[in-house]
Amino acid sequence: MRTENDDSQLLEKALAKDNAAFAELVRRYRDPVYGLALRMTRSEADAAEVTQDAFLAAYRHLSEIRTDQAFGAWVHRIAANQALMKLRHRKVVANVEAPLPTPEFNERGSLVEEVADWNPTALEQSLDAELGKAISHAADELPEEYRQVFLLKDVEDLTYEQIAEITGDSVPAIKSRLHRARLAMRAAIDRFYLERE
Amino acid sequence: MNTCKDTLELLRGYLDGDLKPDERTALEKHLGACSPCVDFLNQYKRTPSLCKKALAAKMPRELADQLDAFLKKHLANE
Secondary structure, X not given: OOOHHHHHHHHHHHHOOOHHHHHXXXXXXXXXXXXXXXXXXXXXXXXXXXXXXXXXXXXHOHHHOOOOOOHHHHHHHHHHHHHHHHHHHHOOXXXXXXXXXXXXXXXXXXXXXXXXXXXXXXXXXXXXXXXXXXXXXXXXXXXHHHHHHHHHHHHOOOOHHHHHHHHOOOHHHHHHHHHHHHHHHHHHHHHHHHHOO | OOOHHHHHHOHHXXXXXXXXXXXXXXXXXXXXXXXXXXXXXXXXXXXXHHHHHHOOOOOOHHXXXXXXXXXXXXXXXO
């Protein structure tokens, strides 16, 4: 089983210019870093480029990593930054985004929507695969600023402060977007289960 | 008393422990009397873990090989 110590030992070796140690760190973290980049950019080509650039930047700035920092979390933040830069570059052609789904209430403010049963069924495995597709599609449909915050907080487990540092947005703005994004993702999952009832 | 709408608006703050004591009390009072909101809260809580599992991606082999080649080339010149 891998431990943080294993990573820190590899990091020490990589700092001493042991490229094989750095290659091992890349091998360990390339999938989650690529996954984050893919979800953020929604493009395989951009995600591959972000992943390359993130690891190259990590190598060049290895001496800046604090001894109490985990390499994985650090390289994820670099990748998130790289992906955001790419997205800002791409924003020249802005796309029109649909409004985010929100819960439905009556005039007295009471919840009126039907809520599905999310408990796994006997068809759990095939349901998992289909649910995965529905979630993936819903994440891709989130407006960019909401998707970024949702991915960085709920998928990558970054803190609000780390996200604020990366995006340049305020923590209250990030918290508000996260709530809207979670509501939209919850609605997508609920819709998936309702359609199968 | 809080409505469902008021309650659902505060869910993130509730789960993060960000609410003021009176907001938390009002929310919990509403939850104590509203099972649809309890169901909604449970779904809201489960959403991140379901998404984390679903959004995990593996780098395609071809791209992983390209990454290796790219880094080998650049690291040799550093």
